[in-house]
Amino acid sequence: MSSSVEAITVLSSDGDEFKITVSAAKLSKPLNWMLEDVCFSDDCDEVPTIEVNSKTLVKVIEYCEKHAPRANSGASDSDAEELKKWDIEFMKMDVKDILFHILMAANYLHMEGLYDLACQTAADLMKGMTVSQIRKIFHIKNDFSSEEQEQLRRQHPGCSFD
Amino acid sequence: MLMANDFLSQSSAKEQIGDNPFLPEDIIITILKRLPVKSLIRFRCVCKDWKDLLKTPSFITEHLHHSVDENPLLFLQWGHKLDPLHFHILNHKGQLLEVQPPLPLMDSSFSIHIVGCSNGLLCLHCNDLETSLRFPLVWNPATREIRQVPSPIKNNIQFLALGFGFSPVDNDYKILVSQERADIDSLSNPLEVYSLRTGSWKEIKVEDFGGLGISDFSVTVNGAMFWFGHKVTNIAENDLFVYHEMVVSFDMVMEVFTLIPLPCDDDNSRKSFLSVYENKLAMLCDTENENYESYRTDLWVMEEGALSSGERWSWTKKYSISTSSSIYLLGIWLDKIVYCSIGLPPYDEPESETNHRTIDVLYTLNLSTHEWVHFNCPQGGYPISIIFNYAESLMPIANIHPRS
Numbered sequence: 001m002s003s004s005v006e007a008i009t010v011l012s013s014d015g016d017e018f019k020i021t022v023s024a025a026k027l028s029k030p031l032n033w034m035l036e037d038v039c040f041s042d043d044c045d046e047v048p049t050i051e052v053n054s055k056t057l058v059k060v061i062e063y064c065e066k067h068a069p070r071a072n073s074g075a076s077d078s079d080a081e082e083l084k085k086w087d088i089e090f091m092k093m094d095v096k097d098i099l100f101h102i103l104m105a106a107n108y109l110h111m112e113g114l115y116d117l118a119c120q121t122a123a124d125l126m127k128g129m130t131v132s133q134i135r136k137i138f139h140i141k142n143d144f145s146s147e148e149q150e151q152l153r154r155q156h157p158g159c160s161f162d
Numbered sequence: 163m164l165m166a167n168d169f170l171s172q173s174s175a176k177e178q179i180g181d182n183p184f185l186p187e188d189i190i191i192t193i194l195k196r197l198p199v200k201s202l203i204r205f206r207c208v209c210k211d212w213k214d215l216l217k218t219p220s221f222i223t224e225h226l227h228h229s230v231d232e233n234p235l236l237f238l239q240w241g242h243k244l245d246p247l248h249f250h251i252l253n254h255k256g257q258l259l260e261v262q263p264p265l266p267l268m269d270s271s272f273s274i275h276i277v278g279c280s281n282g283l284l285c286l287h288c289n290d291l292e293t294s295l296r297f298p299l300v301w302n303p304a305t306r307e308i309r310q311v312p313s314p315i316k317n318n319i320q321f322l323a324l325g326f327g328f329s330p331v332d333n334d335y336k337i338l339v340s341q342e343r344a345d346i347d348s349l350s351n352p353l354e355v356y357s358l359r360t361g362s363w364k365e366i367k368v369e370d371f372g373g374l375g376i377s378d379f380s381v382t383v384n385g386a387m388f389w390f391g392h393k394v395t396n397i398a399e400n401d402l403f404v405y406h407e408m409v410v411s412f413d414m415v416m417e418v419f420t421l422i423p424l425p426c427d428d429d430n431s432r433k434s435f436l437s438v439y440e441n442k443l444a445m446l447c448d449t450e451n452e453n454y455e456s457y458r459t460d461l462w463v464m465e466e467g468a469l470s471s472g473e474r475w476s477w478t479k480k481y482s483i484s485t486s487s488s489i490y491l492l493g494i495w496l497d498k499i500v501y502c503s504i505g506l507p508p509y510d511e512p513e514s515e516t517n518h519r520t521i522d523v524l525y526t527l528n529l530s531t532h533e534w535v536h537f538n539c540p541q542g543g544y545p546i547s548i549i550f551n552y553a554e555s556l557m558p559i560a561n562i563h564p565r566s
Contacts, residue, residue, distance in 0.1 A: 100183050107189055123196035131207050139184055140209045161207045
């Protein structure tokens with residue numbers, strides 16, 4: 001049974017090894033199922049791979065370790081307040097750099113809290129972006145013909161394609 | 163029916179830049195539904211897929227639900243029907259934002275009042291004082307879309323807009339009007355209902371109400387409109403008049419009126435307001451205590467359906483809270499009772515703060531913690547006349563979407 005170990009080792013998609021405590025891993029449904037199914041002990045040579053790159057996995061594990069105590073035992077209001085502040089600091093990251101990777105990882109690992117947090121962070125960042133900046137981060141090409149752009153401008157004066 | 167997800171499945175318009183991964187459509191939708199309407203309107207220009215996505219009924223509904231849960235707003239109208247139009251929105255962080263009234267109505271020759279508010283749409287009753295023409299308007303303040311509703315057929319000259327609301331059963335928005343009579347608030351035939359979905363008026367046949375009067379303020383919840391109603395019965399010979407008060411409901415699907423008894427018959431109580439609490443009809447009563455120095459507000463909530471008591475309706479008093487005579491009730495917002503001050507604050511404040519507080523102040527009273535919060539309002543010189551629970555939405559006015 002997994003209850004005898006406190007931490008497990010996982011592999012990132014880049015092949016790097018990471019340690020994650022059992023209580024932190026429980027924040028992810030798939031990892032939790034894995035804990036129940038697989039024998040994790042020192043002499044167990046099977047190391048599961050998580051399809052998340054190393055850079056992202058470091059951040060995901062950092063989030064899990066921080067949130068695990070509260071998720072497992074509940075916490076006071078002041079702890080919740082502190083955690084909220086921590087989340088804000090944690091999410092101060094470049095959207096081009098890592099935010100979308102975190103979003104994908106949180107989705108893949110069924111981590112509701114991190115997924116909501118990352119979606120909200122992305123939405124907040126997008127509010128201040130121009131249309132062309134949005135296209136860039138989402139890899140979207142402007143597929144409106146110049147006639148269509150003209151028509152949209154007539155319907156919605158002031159709309160910008162840049 | 164097209165689902166929001168269908169639109170983003172094609173990746174033809176995408177190009178890989180740097181290390182940023184392509185996000186699947188469900189994640190994109192989860193992000194977009196968190197954006198304010200203002201941003202989404204801008205992002206219609208990103209590409210055709212997004213433009214089409216932002217119009218899908220499923221996305222509009224998802225965005226609305228998120229907006230209701232995460233960004234519930236209070237829509238305020240200042241002044242009375244003849245005062246210049248003055249709208250504000252209060253958000254849950256306590257920020258008061260001015261709302262530009264629809265441009266065609268900035269003209270001072272209009273008398274305007276809000277009939278109702280549902281899913282981000284407001285229905286306004288407009289009266290052009292110069293021509294005496296009346297018309298209802300439906301307005302989405304977030305998208306700034308506005309549409310004039312054609313005049314009713316039978317009541318085309320003088321009519322009274324009684325209520326506006328969303329009927330979830332037939333997924334439609336309806337406006338109810340009656341003929342205006344000399345005894346202004348009397349409910350009388352012909353009655354007509356406008357459906358935003360079909361874009362047409364329909365007369366509804368109801369029995370004679372026998373002098374039933376209703377207040378000009380309605381509340382819509384769970385597909386029914388509600389008003390305070392009253393009836394005067396003349397007890398013959400003695401010239402005695404008996405005044406009965408009740409709640410009048412209108413079922414938007416069955417198109418029938420029902421008279422519902424009020425819970426209490428306390429002489430001191432002023433049955434001041436109908437509102438919505440926990441998605442049920444609620445009534446707020448302001449009562450002067452016997453010492454005439456203090457007031458209390460009682461909150462009653464109505465249950466409807468086959469109840470164990472055998473009754474069709476039952477009222478429960480949920481809260482009874484002491485207040486003050488210097489404030490007046492406006493309604494309920496986010497489990498809080500909303501008041502406006504007439505002068506002094508409704509609770510003891512430190513000396514320095516109470517000085518000269520004669521400007522309009524909005525107060526909320528949290529029902530569970532009894533905590534008062536105040537919001538200073540701009541000194542427009544007009545008191546707040548009416549409030550509505552509001553949330554920003556992309557809901558289109560034309561072509562209200564068919565049932566999903």
